[in-house]
Amino acid sequence: MDNRFYSSCYLKYLQELDMRYCERNTAYMKNGVTIGIFILIILTSCQFKQQEVKQQTPTIDSTLQVKATSILENKLSELNALFGQIIIMEIQTGHIKVMVGLERKDSADYQPCENFSQAHESALIQSISILAALETGKVKLSDMVDVGNGIYSIQDRELKDHNWHRGGYDEISIKQGLASSSNIAIYKTMEKAFGDDAQAYFNLLNNMNYGKPDSIIGIANLKPAYFVTPKDSGWSDTAFAWFCIGYNQTITPIQMLTFYNAIANSGKMVQPQLYKDSTTVINPQIASQANIDSLKQTLEYVVTDGLGQPAKSDKVQVAGKTGTVQLEDGSYIVEFCGYFPATAPQYSIIVSIHKKGLPASGGLMAGDVFRQMVDYINE
Numbered sequence: 122m123d124n125r126f127y128s129s130c131y132l133k134y135l136q137e138l139d140m141r142y143c144e145r146n147t148a149y150m151k152n153g154v155t156i157g158i159f160i161l162i163i164l165t166s167c168q169f170k171q172q173e174v175k176q177q178t179p180t181i182d183s184t185l186q187v188k189a190t191s192i193l194e195n196k197l198s199e200l201n202a203l204f205g206q207i208i209i210m211e212i213q214t215g216h217i218k219v220m221v222g223l224e225r226k227d228s229a230d231y232q233p234c235e236n237f238s239q240a241h242e243s244a245l246i247q248s249i250s251i252l253a254a255l256e257t258g259k260v261k262l263s264d265m266v267d268v269g270n271g272i273y274s275i276q277d278r279e280l281k282d283h284n285w286h287r288g289g290y291d292e293i294s295i296k297q298g299l300a301s302s303s304n305i306a307i308y309k310t311m312e313k314a315f316g317d318d319a320q321a322y323f324n325l326l327n328n329m330n331y332g333k334p335d336s337i338i339g340i341a342n343l344k345p346a347y348f349v350t351p352k353d354s355g356w357s358d359t360a361f362a363w364f365c366i367g368y369n370q371t372i373t374p375i376q377m378l379t380f381y382n383a384i385a386n387s388g389k390m391v392q393p394q395l396y397k398d399s400t401t402v403i404n405p406q407i408a409s410q411a412n413i414d415s416l417k418q419t420l421e422y423v424v425t426d427g428l429g430q431p432a433k434s435d436k437v438q439v440a441g442k443t444g445t446v447q448l449e450d451g452s453y454i455v456e457f458c459g460y461f462p463a464t465a466p467q468y469s470i471i472v473s474i475h476k477k478g479l480p481a482s483g484g485l486m487a488g489d490v491f492r493q494m495v496d497y498i499n500e
Contacts, residue, residue, distance in 0.1 A: 178397045180216035185209065185498070189219045192493045193472075194231050197223060200486060202476040203452065204236060206374050207490060210382050212466045214400050215391035219494075220375075237375055238342040241475075244367035244444035244483070245377050245458050246331075247307050248384070248416060251299055253325040254314035255412040262296040262415055264313075268305040275362050280304050283445075296419050300427025302443055302483075304366045311365045319361040320351045329407040330383075330390055332376055339395035346372040367446045374456070378471040379403075381441075381458045384420070385466035388413045421463045429457065432488035436499040438463040441470075441491065443483035453481035457488040461495050470494060 189207050197205050204224035210217050223231040254260045271282035271289025282289055282303050290303055298306025315322045326332075332346030349355050349369040363369050375393060383390035388408055392401035407413075420440035423429040428443045441459015448454065453476055460469040472487035472494075482488075 180211075180218060180394055180397055181220065182218045185219045185494075186221065188497055189221045189494060190223070190233075192490055192497075193221055193223055196486065196490050197225070197231055197474065200474065200476050202474050204231075204234065205472070205474040206236065207470065207472050207494065208237075208375055208378055209468055209470045209494065210378060210393055212382060212386050212460065212469055213391070215382070215393045216397065217393055217395050218468070220395070235341065237340050238344065238373060240344065240346065240371035240373045240376075241454055242368050242370060242446045242448065243372055243374075243377055243454065243456060243473075244302065244446045245381070245442055245456055245471075246365065246367050246370070246372075247299060247302065247444070248420065248442045249326070249329070249331055249380060250307055250311060250322075250365040251295065251419075252384075252408055252412060252416050253322055253329070254295075254310050255415060256325055256408055257314045257321075259314045260295060260310055262294065262299075262419060264295050264310075265292050266295060266298055266303075266306045266309045267292045268298070268303050268309070271305065273305045273308070275308075276358050278359050278362075280308060280362055280366075282306075296422060297427075299419055299442075300423045300429070302428050302445070307366050308362045311361065315361075322361070322365070323348070323350045329380075330404040331380055332372055333379060333390070333403050334376070334392055337375065337393050337395065340375065343373065343375075346370065346376050367444065374458075374471045374473040377456075377458060378469055380407075381460065381471070382469040383407050384413060384416060385440075385460035385469050417463070420459065424459070428482075428484040429459070429488055431484045432457055432459060432491045432495075434461070434492050434495045434499065436496055437461050439491075439495055440466075441488075443488060445481050445483045447481070452477050453479075455481050455483045455486045457483050457491045459491060461499075468498070 193205050193207050207221045209219035222234045222236045224234045225231045268290050271285030273280045282305055295310050335345045336343050349360055360369050379393055388406045390404040390407055392403055420442060423442055424433050424439055429441055432441055439459055439461040440463040441457055444456040446454050456473045458471040460466040470491055472490040474487050
């Protein structure tokens with residue numbers, strides 16, 4: 122250790138020492154052995170404190186952080202977006218390797234911002250809704266669903282698929298429904314799995330720790346995810362249909378990434394970390410291994426054959442899910458969340474972009490940022 126560090130600690134000790142006491146106890150102070158013991162105690166304490174500081178090692182990879190910032194800024198500029206995030210996490214440890222937030226306010230340039238505690242609705246829940254349905258044992262991914270012409274009436278509201286103006290998908294499997302982000306296929310699967318017992322769905326989400334963690338060291342003002350449930354006064358006959366596809370809830374990208382990271386990690390959910398520490402397990406197994414494996418295969422299919430194709434990398438096989446929601450003010454959140462390599466995952470990534478107006482595509486917009494980062498990491 123640097124001798125200057127010892128010197129500064131010793132001087133601090135002398136400043137705090139009552140010198141008058143020392144003057145009245147000359148014999149005590151002249152005892153070299155006693156003084157040596159005092160100094161040793163102080164120096165040991167200082168050394169321990171320095172070790173404590175050293176242990177707070179950031180997990181961020183500065184090289185990846187710079188590259189992610191450049192890729193995200195270029196995409197936000199291209200889309201004339203309001204703000205965006207990209208977060209990369211190490212699958213097994215929960216170490217956050219990249220955490221970039223950019224927004225544009227008054228100036229034309231995008232500026233770094235700490236918007237990581239900002240929660241919003243997210244269509245990325247669709248994969249999680251399907252996982253919950255699989256856990257009931259009442260549905261299989263190969264089950265067929267009739268989504269008709271892409272418009273489905275629920276009470277006095279219409280649930281639409283993104284291609285309703287082109288006539289819809291007609292009959293598709295649940296697997297194909299997830300790959301094509303069919304809102305109707307997702308909801309009809311929920312109907313089959315849960316019937317009128319929407320609370321059973323929310324009980325499963327709770328058991329799977331969806332929306333966790335409530336706090337992360339290094340992220341200010343992070344709050345628990347918010348859900349409208351059957352126990353709330355705001356619940357309605359149509360609330361379940363809109364919740365399971367991404368509405369009636371607010372969740373941050375880092376909380377959503379935590380769940381997808383658990384899927385990639387064979388069901389083990391770990392606490393995200395911005396400072397290196399021992400791995401903390403939030404949930405050792407969010408769902409059965411069989412259903413986790415089935416969902417992982419489907420998330421690969423989303424990228425190879427579904428709307429997630431823009432996220433496909435030529436360098437490594439990836440898996441993930443697109444997500445697009447329209448907020449109350451008419452703006453859109455477009456997202457992609459996934460991981461790679463698909464067969465032996467090492468990193469999970471979420472890209473979340475907030476933009477005004479159409480076009481709005483989680484695959485074409487956020488998925489492209491995901492692909493660029495995957496390609497860079499695998500160069």
